[in-house]
Amino acid sequence: MLKNYFKIAWRNISKHRPFALINVFGLSLGISCALLIFALVNYHLSFDTFHINKDRIYRITTEWHDDLISRSPGAPRPLAKAFENDFDLAEKVARFVSYGNTLVSLPGSPDNKKFQEEDGIAYVEPAFLSIFDYPLLQGNPKTVLQQANEALITERIAKKYFRNENPIGKVLKINNEADYVVKGILRNLPANTDIKQEIFLSFHSLNGTDEDKNWYGVYRGSKCYVLLNKHVSYQQAVAALTALPKKYYEGGQEKVWKFNLQPLTDIHFNTAFDGYINRSYLWALSFIGLLLLLTACINFTNLATAQAMNRAKEVGIRKVLGSKRKQLFWQFIAETTVITLFAAIVAYGIALTTLPIINRLLQSEIHVTLFTSWQMPLFIGVVILSVIFLAGSYPGLVLAGFKPIRALQSKISQKEIGGLSLRRILVIGQFTISQVLIIGIIIIASQMRYAQEADLGFDKEAIVNVPIPLPGDATKMKTLKNRLEQINGIRHVTLNFRPPATSSNSTTGVKYDNRPETETWKINMKFGDENYLSTFDIPLVAGRNVLPSDTIREFLVNETFVKKLNLSNAADVVGKKIAVNGDGYKGVIVGVMKDFYNQSFHAEKEAICLMTWTAYYFNCSIKLDGKQMSQVMSSVEQIWSDTYPEYVYSYDFFDDAIAEFYEVDHIILRLVQGFGFIAILIGCLGLYGLISFMALHKTKEIGVRKVLGASIPHILWIFGKEFTKLLLIAFIIAAPMAWWGMGRYLQDFSYRIPISWEIFISAIGITFIVASSTVAYRSYKAAIAKPIKSLRTE
Structure with a gap:
């Protein structure tokens, strides 16, 4: 039938x-x-669900409750140790600090091979390998990353760098600065994980003991992961975190700072932090x-x-x-x-x-x-x-x-x-x-x-960003800038930390006019030389531009900074002193910039300060006149390569970086x-x-x-x-x-x-x-x- x-x-x-x-x-x-x-x-939906203890893995995030609520996936560097020492809630705690676009070279190789790793590297504590399930194929899991200047790499990186040679014991030089010995090989990271770095360095190698005491600085790439004990609930851990601001902050800041736990399975979907896609889009x-x-x-x-x-x-x-x-x-x-x-x-x-x-x-x-x-x-x-x-x-x-x-x-x-x-x-x-x-x-x-077409408060057209190798050499940077300014077809050149709008932002507390207490809102720090305003065409509404300097002496602030102080006249802040980053950076306000969007349209405008400091110039922005583009870019590459022959040249257009926001x-x-x-x-x-x-x-x-x-x-x-x-x-x-x-x-x-x-x-x-x-x-x-x-x- x-x-x-x-x-x-x-x-x-x-x-x-x-x-x-x-x-x-x-x-x-x-x-x-x-x-x-x-x-x-x-x-x-499968992102990071392959970890055995996924239901007990959390990331500690930071919130600031002032006139607006702002958030960061990062946490102050000392928070990890405080959480581990003050409470008996976590089985493991690990700090994770990542940096993108890193130069990796192979000293001793026949042609001194160099690789520019866009996903960068990550400094991790040994407990990181106990929290996450990234299988170690070679190396001793009990000792790896315990000592300074040790490295773990994935199979893909090992084959890319060393082909068929045994990578154990090989040396990696990071940013032409420090050598790291390969102590282990990880299985290739699966595609469905939000951790994209494939080179892990021992956390003990990371300089910055001051940062280990700085409760006021939050870098988005500085994460804290915890594996809670089996019988500890999410609510217990969150309740414990509320005690940290009361203990480590003062002057009203304990009411501003708040720490929370973000489940591992929420990271990929929470766009309020660094999630890739909103879960509601998937249901739609x-x-x-x-x-x-x-x-x-x-x-x-x-x-x-x-x-x-x-x-x-x-x-x-x-x-x-x-x-x-x-x-x-x-x-x-x-x-x-x-x-x-x-x-x-x-x-x-x-x-x-x-x-x-x-x-x-x-x-x-x-x-x-x-x-x-x-x-x-x-x-x-x-x-x-x-x-x-x-x-x-x-x-x-x-x-x-x-x-x-x-x-x-x-x-x-x-x-x-x-x-x-x-x-x-x-x-x-x-x-x-x-x-x-x-x-x-x-x-x-x-x-x-x-x-794409709205007025962002700055010029993004025909601007090329070229990275400055770390650590920054002031003499070489000035030589690079001076030579670039001599090229016909280049209108402006500025050395800076980042362009006006970037996904990499650094927010911190601010003290205004010698006030004893930190303001209840945060300020976004930007570093740039005296050509920053002219290169990006950012107008001043009061005061003057900063003067050339290798150190922090003067500040420019924006209109939002003035508004948050409840002042009606921008000129009122000119001549006042401010201190940011836990009193680490001090100077005088000499001008007020017109507001500009420092992130995507998803976020509100923030209070911003701009200061000069050669040590934080990681980028060179070049304003072109739009004519003979290929010839000009060829000259830029030649000059950059002459200045930094031991590094790999790369560049990106600023408008392309803006497009990445969306x-x-x-x-x-x-x-x-x-x-x-x-x-x-x-x-x-x-x-x-x-x-x-x-x-x-x-x-x-x-x-x-x-x-x-x-x-x-x-x-x-x-x-x-x-x-x-x-x-x-x-x-x-x-x-x-x-x-x-x-x-x-x-x-x-x-x-x-x-x-x-x-x-x-x-x-x-x-x-x-x-x-x-x-x-x-x-x-x-x-x-x-x-x-x-x-x-x-x-």
């Missing part, structure tokens, strides 16, 4: 190939999107995948029931010959199964073809292979079964329910095959989804354009654009099914109208007014849904675009144009049919 079902199913599909192809195409699009979204969501994508799959099933249902009238006689004959309703139902399910299996095979091929593009876009290692994990084959099986019964059940019940006499007489009514009402509802649902996605695309794209937003935009296009395409297939159904139902009506003199435009309007009405209803439903959803999205931006009515008009306009093209073909075909054939239809 089962074999007979599938044999007849194949014959019916072969007989109606156009409809079968449309069904396969629509279902394959929906299933492929579901597969890709499942793989994407599953990949991100999952919902989109489900909707795309449902719209594909709706198409199948629409097209299948539109064909029902053509198959009425077949059903009538089968029933007269003794077929039961159950048999007819399973016959149609067999047809649906064949189509769905074909669609699943095509969908899997589409997913494999597009996956490399998505991996390049996301810089990820997502897989949709069937045999590497149990989740993907299980998901595919569930999807196939769900589609078979979602798409096939209703048409199967409709066909099986035909009365044999009426079927043989071709008197099956519209009501008996489901009528127009259900199909209208389904098409409205499809175009509601499409318009929500279109509105989302327009709003996200508009916000990204706003971020990397995830751009990725979400492209994903939504892709899925939006597919939603519209599937929606058009559904509309085609509805118009096909209407054309069959109105065949005689069209013939009568043409005999009575109706023109082709008049016939086209019969179909046009139907889909126009459906689009308007879909828009009325979609508009408030999109307004609510995109309002939630824009809340993540402190500075954002308004949601205007033009966006909604654009969305319905785009949908109308695309849908019109779909309707035009099928309705025109019905309109030009010969009346004599239409009138013969019974």
Whole structure:
């Protein structure tokens, strides 16, 4: 019996190939999107879940509660020891300090090989290897990283540096400053971990004993990880952390500083700190995948029931010959199964073809292979079964329910095959989804354009950043700057710590005008020479620029600094003394800068101070005039290489660095654009099914109208007014849904675009144009049919 079902199913599909192809195409699009979204969501949900003690691993984060609440994934350097010594809550505590874009050279190698590691290096305490499960392939886990100047590297780094040689005992020179002996090899870090460094150095090698006592400085790359004891709860540990500010801060600061525990499994998703993607985005994508799959099933249902009238006689004959309703139902399910299996095979091929593009876009290692994990084959099986019964059940019940006499007489009514009402509802649902996605695309794209074109308070165009090797040599830096300023095509050169807007920020406390207590808000420290303002075109609103100096003598502050002091006149702070970083840096305010955005639009503007100090010039920013770019950059490389022959030259454009602030937003935009296009395409297939159904139902009506003199435009309007009405209803439903959803999205931006009515008009306009093209073909075909054939239809 089962074999007979599938044999007849194949014959019916072969007989109606156009409809079968449309069904396969629509279902394959929906299933492929579901597969890709499942793989994407599953990949991100798997981050750092492979650690055995993942439920007990936490990171201590820092919060400042002043006029605003600000956060950092880092923690003061002495906090780790205080938590370990003051409480008996943690099994292990480990400090982790990372630095990006690090030069690693191999002293003693034949050609003195050099490597610029973009992900940098990390100084870690030995307990780090006990907290996390990064297997050690070579080396003694009990002694590794216990002594200064020891290093651990991954298999990939070992092969990259030493090829087939044994790396144990080899020497790495970091930033041409200190040598580290390789004491162990780690298995390659999995792709689904947020720790990207592949070179780990012993924490004892890290200079800065002052930092071990500084409770006021927080560097984002300085983390503290803890493994709580088995019987210690999260609430107990958080309660204990509240005691630290009371003990180690004074002068009102104990109310400002707050420390919290962040679960390891939250790190990848918490964008308030350094999370990669908000978990809500993943649920939104999952919902989109489900909707795309449902719209594909709706198409199948629409097209299948539109064909029902053509198959009425077949059903009538089968029933007269003794077929039961159950048999007819399973016959149609067999047809649906064949189509769905074909669609699943095509969908899997589409997913494999597009996956490399998505991996390049996301810089990820997502897989949709069937045999590497149990989740993907299980998901595919569930999807196939769900589609078979979602798409096939209703048409199967409709066909099986035909009365044999009426079927043989071709008197099956519209009501008996489901009528127009259900199909209208389904098409409205499809175009509601499409318009929500279109509105989302327009709003996200508009916000990204706003971020790119808005006045940031500084100039970001034609500025090149070239790193200064560490430790900074004042003489070499000045030589580099002077030589660069002589190049035709270079307008300004400044030595600095970082450009105005950067993801690497350093916040600390500030004392104003010899006040005994630190202010209740934090200040962002920036280091730059006297050319900083002119290079980035940052205007002064009061006072003057800093004078050339190798040390900290003078400060520039911004307008937000003045506002936080509750002063109305910027000039009032000029001439006042300030001290930052726990009284470590002192000087006089000589000018007030106009406010500029020092982070992305996701964050509020901060109080900022700019000071000169050669020891913190890690970057050289060069303002070009935009002419003869390649020639100028070639000269820059030559001069830099002459000045620092032992280092690897690299550079980046400032506007590219700004664009990285919105990397995830751009990725979400492209994903939504892709899925939006597919939603519209599937929606058009559904509309085609509805118009096909209407054309069959109105065949005689069209013939009568043409005999009575109706023109082709008049016939086209019969179909046009139907889909126009459906689009308007879909828009009325979609508009408030999109307004609510995109309002939630824009809340993540402190500075954002308004949601205007033009966006909604654009969305319905785009949908109308695309849908019109779909309707035009099928309705025109019905309109030009010969009346004599239409009138013969019974």
